Amino acid sequence: MIRYGDTVAVDKxxxxxxxxxxxxxxxxxxxxxTSTVESLEGYRRVDSGSVRVLGLDPDHDHAxxxxxxxxxxxxGGVYPMLGPAQxxxxxxxxxxxxxxxxxxxxxxxxxxVRRTPWRRLSGGxxxxxxxxxxxxxxxxxxxxxxxxxxxxPEGRIVVRDIIAAQRDRGICVVLTTHELAEAERLADQVVIxxxxxxxxxxxPAALASSTADGSVRFxxxxxxxxxxxxxxxxxxxxxxxxxxxxxxPRRMAGRPGPGLGRSPHRSVPGGGLSxxxxxxxxxxxxxPRGGS
Amino acid sequence: MRPLKAQLRAELAMLATNGETVFLTVGIPVVFLxxxxxxxxxxxxxxxxxxxxxxxxxxxxxMSTAMTALGIGTGFERGYGVLKRLGxxxxxxxxxxxxxxxxxxxxxxxxxAVLVSVGFALGWNPGGPGGAGALVGAAIGAMVxxxxxxxxxxxxxxxxxxxxxxxxxxxxxxxxxxxLGGMLIPLVKLPxxxxxxxxxxPASALSDALHGTLGLGIAVSARDWIVLVAWAVAAPTVxxxxxxxx
Numbered sequence: 413m414i415r416y417g418d419t420v421a422v423d424k425x426x427x428x429x430x431x432x433x434x435x436x437x438x439x440x441x442x443x444x445x446t447s448t449v450e451s452l453e454g455y456r457r458v459d460s461g462s463v464r465v466l467g468l469d470p471d472h473d474h475a476x477x478x479x480x481x482x483x484x485x486x487x488g489g490v491y492p493m494l495g496p497a498q499x500x501x502x503x504x505x506x507x508x509x510x511x512x513x514x515x516x517x518x519x520x521x522x523x524x525v526r527r528t529p530w531r532r533l534s535g536g537x538x539x540x541x542x543x544x545x546x547x548x549x550x551x552x553x554x555x556x557x558x559x560x561x562x563x564x565p566e567g568r569i570v571v572r573d574i575i576a577a578q579r580d581r582g583i584c585v586v587l588t589t590h591e592l593a594e595a596e597r598l599a600d601q602v603v604i605x606x607x608x609x610x611x612x613x614x615x616p617a618a619l620a621s622s623t624a625d626g627s628v629r630f631x632x633x634x635x636x637x638x639x640x641x642x643x644x645x646x647x648x649x650x651x652x653x654x655x656x657x658x659x660x661p662r663r664m665a666g667r668p669g670p671g672l673g674r675s676p677h678r679s680v681p682g683g684g685l686s687x688x689x690x691x692x693x694x695x696x697x698x699x700p701r702g703g704s
Numbered sequence: 705m706r707p708l709k710a711q712l713r714a715e716l717a718m719l720a721t722n723g724e725t726v727f728l729t730v731g732i733p734v735v736f737l738x739x740x741x742x743x744x745x746x747x748x749x750x751x752x753x754x755x756x757x758x759x760x761x762x763x764x765x766x767m768s769t770a771m772t773a774l775g776i777g778t779g780f781e782r783g784y785g786v787l788k789r790l791g792x793x794x795x796x797x798x799x800x801x802x803x804x805x806x807x808x809x810x811x812x813x814x815x816x817a818v819l820v821s822v823g824f825a826l827g828w829n830p831g832g833p834g835g836a837g838a839l840v841g842a843a844i845g846a847m848v849x850x851x852x853x854x855x856x857x858x859x860x861x862x863x864x865x866x867x868x869x870x871x872x873x874x875x876x877x878x879x880x881x882x883x884l885g886g887m888l889i890p891l892v893k894l895p896x897x898x899x900x901x902x903x904x905x906p907a908s909a910l911s912d913a914l915h916g917t918l919g920l921g922i923a924v925s926a927r928d929w930i931v932l933v934a935w936a937v938a939a940p941t942v943x944x945x946x947x948x949x950x
Contacts, residue, residue, distance in 0.1 A: 489789030
């Protein structure tokens with residue numbers, strides 16, 4: 413559990429990432445993704461529960477852990493007056509056996525702006541430099557907080573290719589995203605969290621085809637029109653719908669259609685997973701892809 | 705050693721290539737020295753102002769580097785998330801701090817060399833009739849304590865305030881301590897109550913120690929040592945307790 417004052421940011425969340433796998437923490441802004449990743453990176457102590465990275469406690473064994481992990485923060489983290497080449501060379505000297513900074517610059521496609529101060533790089537270039545900085549120490553575990561946020565489409569391809577290549581090298585990649593499509597595209601394993609709690613876990617394919625007990629449960633804080641659920645047309649054979657009441661979870665059983673969160677009941681007015689997960693100012697987490 | 709050396713080189717390069725820092729740490733002190741030794745408007749109590757100005761401006765130089773340059777730079781690094789990001793590298797906080805301290809001492813050596821050279825060129829006669837040779841050690845000791853004290857004050861502000869607020873407060877404090885620190889204006893020219901308050905500040909203790917050792921050829925007073933040591937212990941302690949890395 414992670415608290416900020418009286419606010420519980422993360423609670424009852426449990427998952428394991430594996431070498432050679434990409435694990436995505438998927439959830440809307442404020443779901444507790446960053447708090448979770450930062451507890452793995454050793455930035456904050458958990459108030460209860462346990463966190464292990466490569467078998468070590470990232471808080472207590474901080475010095476041993478930081479040499480073996482690569483970290484990409486959601487924002488900033490770079491001297492604004494230094495250029496990519498300078499920053500990468502500096503960071504490479506922190507590690508015993510670093511990557512070659514020049515090769516890394518070319519890998520992330522920043523060769524042409526190697527001397528441009530960080531503050532004059534575009535948002536996408538800054539993100540790619542952050543990614544290069546996460547890679548420079550040849551980490552065994554990579555933590556990427558929203559690695560494709562604010563990155564132009566071309567840059568996204570670069571970032572995705574690098575993540576896949578790291579996975580294929582046997583690196584454990586843990587990333588956060590609020591974009592469903594990114595999680596589906598990048599991850600071998602997806603952990604969906606909201607309000608600091610785990611809602612579902614599994615491979616994108618498994619999550620899309622069914623949840624553990626074949627049902628999708630959800631609840632909302634503001635309440636939805638449960639009467640609308642009651643008057644739904646009779647569900648197809650093998651599916652049932654239990655609107656519940658009050659603040660209790662509503663429950664639906666059956667096989668959601670293809671695509672994460674594309675649940676059979678998404679036509680429910682004002683309800684559905686997408687309503688529950690709508691991220692303020694961001695893309696709705698559970699929104700169906702392709703606008704179909 | 706490799707991470708420390710790399711960090712030290714980066715810190716020095718950033719200090720040396722930052723125009724504001726160079727102006728603050730070298731430009732302002734040299735301009736003050738040249739201007740006020742040529743234009744006798746300060747109540748230095750001597751008809752050879754450079755003898756008063758060199759020690760006072762050396763104290764000013766220590767303050768500008770250890771408090772202002774360190775405080776503003778560190779505040780912005782904190783605001784940009786640099787300090788946070790470095791926390792997830794093997795560099796570690798002790799080596800980051802060590803690199804910053806050594807970089808500051810390096811800047812101070814450059815400042816001292818420039819100011820002493822300009823001072824001699826302007827006819828500075830250190831130590832008065834007795835000469836200052838024997839007291840140089842005490843002067844350096846006072847400057848080291850001053851560096852620790854001012855560095856601690858800079859880090860207290862950098863570690864707790866937002867970068868732009870920090871920028872304003874550090875600069876404001878710089879001006880207040882410049883006026884009340886006896887660096888350009890002797891404390892005897894202040895109202896008695898204000899002088900009594902000012903005597904408890906690290907700025908006045910350092911400038912008094914340097915005026916004595918390098919100007920008049922007299923030893924550092926017990927009060928100056930006590931004030932300097934107290935600030936050199938208290939300020940870094942408070943910084944250590946209050947500093948927020950992000």
